[in-house]
Structures are given as C-alpha cells and as structure tokens.
Amino acid sequence: MKTQTSRRTLLKKGLGSAAAAIFLRAKTARSHNIKRYPNSCGVLVDMTRCIGCRSCEAACNAEQKLPSPALPFDDRSLFAQGRHGSKRRTDENHFTVINRYDPPEIDHPLFRKIQCNHCQEPACLSSCFVNAYTKTPEGAVIYNPDVCVGCRTCMIACPFYIPAFRYSSALHPQIVKCQFCYETRLKNNLLPACVEACPQEALLFGKREKLIKIARHRIRNDRDRYVDHIYGEYEAGGTSWLYLSSVEFDQVGFDTTIPHEPILNSVKNFLAMVPMVLTIWPPLFAGFHLLAARRARAEKTRQENNREKADEDV
Amino acid sequence: MVRVKIDLFPLLSLFFIIFPVMPTTAAFAAAVASTVTIDALQELYTPVDFDHLAHAEMYNCTSCHHHTTGTTMQDEKCLKCHKNSPATANVSCSSCHHRRSTALDGAEPHGNYHIDIVGLKGALHLNCLGCHRETGAPCGCIECHDYTEAGRKRFAVQEN
Ligand code: SF4
Ligand code: SF4
Numbered sequence: 001m002k003t004q005t006s007r008r009t010l011l012k013k014g015l016g017s018a019a020a021a022i023f024l025r026a027k028t029a030r031s032h033n034i035k036r037y038p039n040s041c042g043v044l045v046d047m048t049r050c051i052g053c054r055s056c057e058a059a060c061n062a063e064q065k066l067p068s069p070a071l072p073f074d075d076r077s078l079f080a081q082g083r084h085g086s087k088r089r090t091d092e093n094h095f096t097v098i099n100r101y102d103p104p105e106i107d108h109p110l111f112r113k114i115q116c117n118h119c120q121e122p123a124c125l126s127s128c129f130v131n132a133y134t135k136t137p138e139g140a141v142i143y144n145p146d147v148c149v150g151c152r153t154c155m156i157a158c159p160f161y162i163p164a165f166r167y168s169s170a171l172h173p174q175i176v177k178c179q180f181c182y183e184t185r186l187k188n189n190l191l192p193a194c195v196e197a198c199p200q201e202a203l204l205f206g207k208r209e210k211l212i213k214i215a216r217h218r219i220r221n222d223r224d225r226y227v228d229h230i231y232g233e234y235e236a237g238g239t240s241w242l243y244l245s246s247v248e249f250d251q252v253g254f255d256t257t258i259p260h261e262p263i264l265n266s267v268k269n270f271l272a273m274v275p276m277v278l279t280i281w282p283p284l285f286a287g288f289h290l291l292a293a294r295r296a297r298a299e300k301t302r303q304e305n306n307r308e309k310a311d312e313d314v
Numbered sequence: 315m316v317r318v319k320i321d322l323f324p325l326l327s328l329f330f331i332i333f334p335v336m337p338t339t340a341a342f343a344a345a346v347a348s349t350v351t352i353d354a355l356q357e358l359y360t361p362v363d364f365d366h367l368a369h370a371e372m373y374n375c376t377s378c379h380h381h382t383t384g385t386t387m388q389d390e391k392c393l394k395c396h397k398n399s400p401a402t403a404n405v406s407c408s409s410c411h412h413r414r415s416t417a418l419d420g421a422e423p424h425g426n427y428h429i430d431i432v433g434l435k436g437a438l439h440l441n442c443l444g445c446h447r448e449t450g451a452p453c454g455c456i457e458c459h460d461y462t463e464a465g466r467k468r469f470a471v472q473e474n
Binding site: 055072217 | 325356391415416429430432436439440449450455468469470471472
C-alpha cells in the first residue's frame, strides 16, 4: 500500500512539472518575440579596403582585456597557417579575427574580419532558455554572464559559429563573444574599439539603414570593384554588421547557404525541445513507466484473484 | 562612464593634421610645401614626415587633391558639377575629411553625391596606400610610421 502511494505521488509530480513546463514554454516563447529596432546601428565592413593590418584585433584585445597573444599583432605569418585548410576562428580569447584569402580572379589577397554579426533576430537570443541575451536598441546583441547556465545551446543555434565557451573558470564557465563594445563604448556614444582603430576605414559605423544606402552607393559607383551583394542585408534575417566584397562571398569564407529568414523560424521547434527534453521528459517517462507497471501489476493481481476464485469454484 | 570617456579623450585630441595652404605663385618648387608633418594617430605611432615635394614632382596635384591649385580637376564624377569650379581656398585634407568618421554625421548629401565622405584617417590611408600598393611603394605600417611605446604595447611587439 505504501509503495503505491509514493508511486502515485511521483506520477502526480511528473504530470505537474509537464504542465508547468508547457506553461513556462509559452512564457519564454512570448518573451522571444524580438523587437525590431528600425534605428539600430551597425558596421559596414568594406573588404576591398581592408589591408589585413590587424589593428582591429589589437584594439579588441586591449579593449576587452583579453590575454596577450602568442605572436605580436603585426606578425603576418599567422595568415599563412590557415592557407591549406582551416581558418582562424573567434574563440574565448579572440572576439574578432582577420583571415586572408587569395581568390584566383584578383591579383591581391582579400581579408575577412570575423566577429559577432549582431543579428537583427539573433538565433542565440531566441534559443537561450534562461534569457541571458538581449538585443539592445543600439543594435548590439549582449548577454548576461550571471544568468548563463553554460548549456551552450546558443553555440549550436548561431549560424556563424560565434559564441565561444570559456572553460578557464571551472566554477563558473560562461559563454563569451563580441559585445559590440556595448558596455564600455556604444552605450557612451563612442565608436567600437575595432572601428576606431581601422586605418583604412574599412569599418564604417552608423545606422544600419544608412549603411545599406552607402553600400549600394559604393556598388553603383564602382561596379568593377564590388560584387552586387551586401552580405548581411538579408542573411539570417538581416545582421547589423554588413559586408562588401570584390569577389563572390563564398570565395572568401562566407556561408552563402544561410537562409534569409531568421534562423529561429527554421529551428525553433527543435530548440524549444531542448529544455523540454532536459526537464520534462525524465519525470514524464518515469510516470508512464510507473503507470504501465501499475497496470500490469493490477492485471496480474486480477488474474491471480480470478484463478484463486476459479480454484475455489472447482 | 567617466572611466571610458578618459581613455578616448587623448586619442581624439591627437587626431591632428596640418596641411599648409599653398600659395599660387612663382616657381613650382617654391610653391609646394616641401614636407608635411602628419601627426594623426600619435597615440600608437610617431608623426610621419611626408615628403610632399618629392610626390608633387612625380604626380599631378589632382592625383591626390580634389580641388586644388595647379592642374584642373580630373575626376570624372567631380567634373559633372565642378567643371568650372574655381580652386578652393583651403587644400588641407582636414578641412573636409573629419577626424571621426561614421555614417551618423557628415555633410548634407547633394542628391547622389557627397554621401560617403571618408574621415581623415581613412582619406590619408586610402589615398597613400592605394597608390603605394599599385606602384610597389612601401606598404607595411612601420615602413611609414614608427611605434610609440603605447603602440608597441598595443601590438604586443617586443622591444628591440
Ligand atoms: S552572429 Fe551568432 S552570436 Fe551574433 S547575434 Fe547572430 S546568432 Fe547571436
Ligand atoms: S584594422 Fe581595418 S584594415 Fe586593418 S585588418 Fe582590421 S579591418 Fe582590416
């Protein structure tokens, strides 16, 4: 009798948390309806101007107080490393990196700056079930490390592989990425550190809509210099950082298969399942199991009773 | 807030450049400024003594300047409106190219023109490096600039 009571309690708990989770999910889904900020800012990266000097990387390192690099920032041997195969990527100590490409149809290399693109509808933000991320009216996608539980769903959700995981603190591992210098600069009306450092003005800060106009203007005025494509205007639902290039973007490391609608529209259902799988399924399935077991036992008891009864009748 | 303001201030105040106004008289060599000291970006690099005369002997004024004395305007796009424009009073780059460049500010656009004016730092580098890259002239950062102490620190360069 005692066992049966505790089983029933367990079952109740299981169903209770399932109901709670459904409610919770509804709530998070609501808060993930991302506001579009028409006046938000961005940066236009003109790759035809970039000379690969890495002043931006150096400035980011200083601004974000990241560890000293293994090689000085003016050491260009770094570009050669990635030639046959993998390119450098952003990680917990490098929020932005420059990679070199040598497209065959032009006689000089092109350099691509990578950092968080600060999506208009960030997949990292929508996928985060503790709501650690915020899209600010200025355009930055920032996160709150105190809220982050280190589940790394955002790393999977980001179409550009940007959020990195900082293992160095065992007690409080956390996600790190470019924050558009939000706290130290953007908020105070200062330019992001990398933008300010760029000698070629390959990085232009401004309102996203105006940047798109300027980008079109540059393309229109110099058709030999640019391909007719602003990367980030539509990719992943639009990003705050936009790129111009002199060769097709897939030749300089960009993923041109990224859909034009916000990433989360296509993966939302899958990602909503992550917290569900983690929190609801265990008690729910335990409940099902117990239910089934109980029914089997009841059936067995009934059969036994029947048999006993039959024996008596004989 | 205060902390951040402090680190930008010296930088902005150092974004400084002096381009002397050229007189329109006498022999060419006497008319052209011989050396121009470019002391923008003094935070990380020492000032550059630009050999203006050597460049002026090799190229037309309009290779680098838009409105200037000497030869007439050659840029097709500018000519559309400025065919008969007189030389401007001030040929200094910094009179039009401002120290902070963003798409937030800038001159009022003229239809499709003047909507994408680069800042001073960009104007100088795009102009100089653009030509240096084409002509095989020096292109590395420290071929024109020397690091300051702060510059060495920023780029994690060992003392030599
Ligand atoms: S690039 Fe990645 S990390 Fe940055 S906002 Fe978009 S989804 Fe988030
Ligand atoms: S500072 Fe500007 S020119 Fe230099 S590598 Fe970065 S984006 Fe390119």
